[in-house]
Amino acid sequence: TVGHLDLDFSKIPIDFASCSAHKFHGPKGVGFAFVRKSSGLKGLIVGGTQERSLRAGTENVVGIVGLGKALELSIENLEQYSTHIQGIKDYAISELKKVFPNIKFNGQSSNKEKSLYTVLSLALPFKNPLIGLQLDMKGIAVSQGSACSSGASKPSMVLMSIQTEEEMDTTTPLRVSFSSKTTKEDIDKLISALNEIVQENKIEINNN
Known part of the structure; x- marks a missing residue:
């Protein structure tokens, strides 16, 4: 912060x-x-x-x-940067919901008043433990899990405390960070890459 x-x-x-x-x-x-x-x-x-x-x-x-x-x-430049970044985060939330209607946001991550505007923690409505690596291969840097255990092989204790067992079994955590340099085009590339990964790997979307 x-x-x-x-x-x-x-x-x-x-x-x-x-x-x-x-x-x-x-x-x-x-x-x-x-x-x-x-x-x-x-x-x-x-x-x-x-x-x-x-x-x-x-x-x-x-x-x-x-x-x-x-x-x-x-x-x-705090005021200028924060306004820009919050706008990018709002855009990301809106566009992700369009593509994945059943997407969930961990904790209060999507709540503008109760979350840090530079980070979005989400749960994709499908299971794919390799999503971070696959996005990296497409030139997109994101993290899986919480900020303190993004590289760990076991589930994050933070996510385990806020998600149900069913959510842990049927969703994929992703942490997206934004900065003053992030653009809407960057968000479009992320969503396009997620779509490609779903199609390339024939992943079944959880519609429940």
Whole structure:
């Protein structure tokens, strides 16, 4: 959510927060941690005073500068970016419903007021555990499962907690992320690719 919402950590009653720069178009492999002084957190890697003695070792200065600039741009353009991305997400939901009338959206993912506008978690009305790989082969990057277990071979505990056993057995989870660079044409390509996969593999759609 950092870089996508107007956050003021001085007013939020939390002790810790973390973020990854690539979530707002910064360099991969760098992030930051917010640690409240009163949290009592001790150093994890000792031997130096880098990062306020919480993690010793040479700092990735180039990555830090890149993160800072990317976050600055994201915050400066927050209203413009959020309006664009929400429009793309709304378009994706509308078009997916046209092609797959029985598609389901996990949790509150399709609720504009109760979900993050950059992510859509859905349950396709058919079973195909290879959907992520097949979409990747068509040049489309999406994830299966929840954000914390997209590459795991076993079902996501998050999805297991919000889906019924029948839904787990008859649907395919997919997580689609959007950014300020995503276009309606990208969504059209995704839906076209899903249609192709269904036809190529003679997949039976669940109409219940």
